[in-house]
Amino acid sequence: MATEKLSMAQALNRALRDSLSEDPSVYVFGEDVGPLGGVFRITDGLTAEFGEDRCFDTPLAESGIVGMAVGMAMNGMRPVVEMQFDAFAYPAFEQIASHVAKTRNRTRGRVGLPIVIRVPFAGGIGGVEHHCDSSEAYYAHTPGLKVVTPATPEDAYHLLRESIASPDPVVFMEPKKLYWAKEEVDFDRPVPAMGKAVVRREGTDATLIAYGPSVPTALEAAEAAAQEGRSLQVVDVRSPVPFDDETVCAAVRSTGRAVVIAEASGYASVASEIVARVTERCFHSLAAPVRRVTGFDIPFPPPKLERFQLPGVDRILDAVDDLQWEDQ
Amino acid sequence: MATEKLSMAQALNRALRDSLSEDPSVYVFGEDVGPLGGVFRITDGLTAEFGEDRCFDTPLAESGIVGMAVGMAMNGMRPVVEMQFDAFAYPAFEQIASHVAKTRNRTRGRVGLPIVIRVPFAGGIGGVEHHCDSSEAYYAHTPGLKVVTPATPEDAYHLLRESIASPDPVVFMEPKKLYWAKEEVDFDRPVPAMGKAVVRREGTDATLIAYGPSVPTALEAAEAAAQEGRSLQVVDVRSPVPFDDETVCAAVRSTGRAVVIAEASGYASVASEIVARVTERCFHSLAAPVRRVTGFDIPFPPPKLERFQLPGVDRILDAVDDLQWEDQ
Amino acid sequence: MAEHQGLLPSERPLRLLDEMGTPVDGSGLVMPDHRRLLEAYTSLVIGRRVNDQAGALVRQGRLAVYPSSHGQEACQTGAALALAEGDWLFPTYRDTAAVIARGVDPVEVLTLLKGDWHAGYDPYAHKVAPQATPLATQLLHAVGVAHAARLRGEDTVIMALCGDGATSEGDFHEALNFAAVFKAPVVFFVQNNEYAISVPLARQTAAPSLAHKGIGYGVPGERVDGNDAAAVLAVLERAVESARSDGGPRLVEAHTYRMQAHTNADDDTRYRDSGEVDPWTERDPLTRMEKYLKRKRVLTKAKQTEIAEAAEAVAAHMREGVARDTDPEPAELFTHVFADPTPQLNEQAAFLADELSREGN
Amino acid sequence: MAEHQGLLPSERPLRLLDEMGTPVDGSGLVMPDHRRLLEAYTSLVIGRRVNDQAGALVRQGRLAVYPSSHGQEACQTGAALALAEGDWLFPTYRDTAAVIARGVDPVEVLTLLKGDWHAGYDPYAHKVAPQATPLATQLLHAVGVAHAARLRGEDTVIMALCGDGATSEGDFHEALNFAAVFKAPVVFFVQNNEYAISVPLARQTAAPSLAHKGIGYGVPGERVDGNDAAAVLAVLERAVESARSDGGPRLVEAHTYRMQAHTNADDDTRYRDSGEVDPWTERDPLTRMEKYLKRKRVLTKAKQTEIAEAAEAVAAHMREGVARDTDPEPAELFTHVFADPTPQLNEQAAFLADELSREGN
Ligand SMILES: Cc1ncc(C[n+]2csc(CCOP(=O)(O)OP(=O)(O)O)c2C)c(N)n1
Ligand SMILES: Cc1ncc(C[n+]2csc(CCOP(=O)(O)OP(=O)(O)O)c2C)c(N)n1
């Protein structure tokens, strides 16, 4: 049973199960995560298997959930909490920014908070308003939080296990549109650790840098480009924090051109950061300015218009076309 | 009385007074803004002058304050609310991100929210933890919010007046370390509108791009550089949103080198955005990658260490030195 | 500080009609007159028809999602009817029937559920706020609208709706407290339907009742049988009028039950069984009121047909509205972000327009 | 759902001693024994000395800020003494005296006020959480600590402190609700000192009392005279023991008064006059207890001198600690952000080290 074909939702569920059974200090809680198994079924069956103490429903209050997690973590537990949707984590923002992120530092290292905050995020599922925010920049900008987002079921399994084992708080962002895509998952062969980017596709002409929900789109774009004779490399960032400068910069230097892809609105975003740091570090290797394909600076659109907001293959290829090939 | 020598605190107070007296729909409220006049005295005397209805204390609840402002704005008022300190606006984050920012768009333009959220922010006053956050990136990243931060008393007066008059919500970020510096303020001669950057000092060798609390530091650095024979231009961004690409890019193109300065932690910040967009737009005019001098990616330090976190003159000059002058 | 007096709710939810539609002692609550009850009944029938029609449209794949108030129509009706014209209603995603009872065109309400846009109606036209999704946040907006009205000397009352689950959110607390401190005329109306998605009330609170939360703010709390349309209407009208006269807020908890899954996306068999749901069918608000009105000979056969036809007309209008092509223009993505768009948005709008024009080729 | 019974507080704050130190009927509250009262008195005197010494250090410019609990020492003392060794205290910025009464070294507490670092003591050493600044947020942490203990089968009780102003925050609401639903043994102890900086209680709430907020969560509420150290101790001990035995939370409101400005940075003449403050001097918790203990001949001259000396020793220790150079190293800015620093932080630490070494040249 080394490998199994699983959706990302199933892989996450498996990660929670394995963590719960291996470590008695792991507790899973949030809204509707008990008997219902979560609105996305990520916690399916956990209460039945581990009992009401280990996986339980809370009253409907996100600041309460995260605040209680802080206290439990102070007292020896490893809480894994679910925020039902991206925008519904906002009521917990003060607890996250002022406590989860700061407690280790405030206490001079005496109180660490091994908390995982799971956030299903981003669009692509036709959700109504407040259900599709790409909120990673808020967390990535906050010192003291690690921010992880898997793009494959295998990564989802291993990165969630690693996040739960981490002594530091992790905001674990789950691209909801990828919950149902299946893939062979190897449970035994660990993937590269959080903090390592991975080259998902080799290529020589330009580098696409993506994370979470945008990785499959980037791969699709690379496939389409290949058909037109252009060789695109795809890097999956995996954890916006800690960021893997080494892998990303090596990739960009190898091609001399790059496009950063992310669903979130572009202004003051993780994508801005990637453009800025890649440029700072690889300036003289760049044949063209690093381009961004991101969401527009607008509230997430209604379902009928969301396709215009999401980075798509054509838009990515347009950005690649824009990389001043005439210079060559 | 066209001009008067005022501190930024006094200029802001004057702006509130003038707005209250000219527009009966303006209401000022928050924690301790009534008889006390606010912990920074920005609302000093307003309750006495305009009565308890127009400037009043609320119960101690920031989500409540902003949420009530949303309702009042829906019903014809122009609320100007004070968050006591940067980190104490976080409890209001959901109201700000999910309502203040989105209501006009949600309602297809039918419900506009002319709200000003005043946030005293950033460090430099030896404040204890939770009192010195530079939180502008959270707001600047959120579509639907305008984000303004003055660097001079004159700008403070005029930009606050303009923000209160704006049909759109404005997060008005007041650099608390600049509250007490005095300057001649001209009430009659309007300054450039929100959305316009201003060149605060001409220079030919490199461009320093700053906003709010970092502008005086940038000017000091330029002065020091001048003594060493280097001519630095200083651009005051004034409003991270809307951003003035035109002025900033023209400035950078004129020198070919740039350093972005901001107190906030650098990762996924407004400074990242400025680096990214300047690079995207001015790539071929740049002799060196755009540098950043920002806060480290750490929680704001205790008073005794804060000077290491704040962008100072030497650090800025080091960054300027780093702009690959040997290429020339 | 005020006295306790009048702040605690009654031991049991107030009632005017029992489950058989027989009048019972209302502990001082006065039965609305027949004209009013008939109005309420009409609204109940339309509300039920709206719920059923929306459910059918979801099953046909014409609406993406619908949180139904099936079984809660007495609350929906009461909330809308208790208000005067200048008053405001603050509904949630579950309160479509109340929004429609207040006069909003059902087709405009469907905008959200069709995925065309977010809030689909003009909130000012009928003084109905956009249906709120982030739980309890709207209660504070209601306080703000009330406070603004009070400052202008208007006697507007705001009816602010939320569910049992939403009472756990911090914003519920802040809203009740602000309303009490500022004497803002808001009626906080909690539809306790025993569930927040899958979470039953017992996991939501250990309070004797949700109405017992009022005293902690100095706000009078009341409990009403949420499936008794007469009692709900009477309690809400009383709350609205007392809020209007003394300016202070009121908290009303209606005890009802969510008959269907949370939305069509939910699977309620995972957390409750039909043994729990079925008994509530007998407490249906429509049959109860119908029995009473028939017994009183207020509801004639002819009248009943007329009401059914009115409800059918609403349903037909919904079907027709859903069928109508109302696809929004992509350009609209940029027009409502600000009154005055930023240069960045103009640039992005131009980018998209260019992309679309190239696609057009 | 539970009954109302026992959830509502008494009409008036409970008392054991009146303002002259004369015993009064405590409505069932039992006077602690003399040994315990003497302990409390010692703690009161030390608490007062801590407050005064810290105030003096601020005036001398050796501490940046100090929010004093002068006048609230009965609450500070009670909160610390009511706990058993394995219990936890969750204090705010104003509860320095309680933190010290719990056993934390005053000099470690001063770390924050000197500006050396944030939380200066080891929270695990005496089970005292860092002093909380973001209001009411710590109440939820207290619930979490309690819940974790309960899950492990420990009988730990948590004493969670906050002010009257903090009860308005959403987190207060969520904490009481979570504690009640999870039966977490937390005693929520509200020091109602009538002000939140400049905002008086009447602008904070319209409730009959803050203890009346309990019933809305199914949490028993109690009121006590916050300047009567005997009553505070008795009420808190009872609350701690009942929380320990049934696992459920308790809410206790102590009515007291903030004798000084909010902090040294505040100017309270802007919002209250001495006519309001002065009468409270006569209600001072120290003199009241002192009178009683002297009358009972428990507090002898010798004992009083001994206590004064102990307090003086604490003050001297504070002065000495403040004088000691404890300047933190800049490198420490990077060491505690994560257990395992990111490459970015390592890079930034190296950058600063380089900068400092060049400055050194
Ligand atoms: C702040 C926030 N958190 C979570 C959600 C997700 N959510 C939507 S409805 C719901 C349950 C609400 O229950 P209740 O308040 O009882 O209302 P009901 O649906 O029963 O009418 C939840 C958890 C949300 N909309 N907003
Ligand atoms: C979330 C938050 N908002 C605002 C503040 C600023 N602030 C610090 S103390 C205080 C007043 C608190 O009053 P109260 O709770 O009564 O406690 P007291 O100071 O009287 O002990 C305020 C507004 C804060 N620390 N946290």
Ligand SMILES: [Mg+2]
């Ligand atoms: Mg419900």
Ligand SMILES: [Mg+2]
């Ligand atoms: Mg107080």
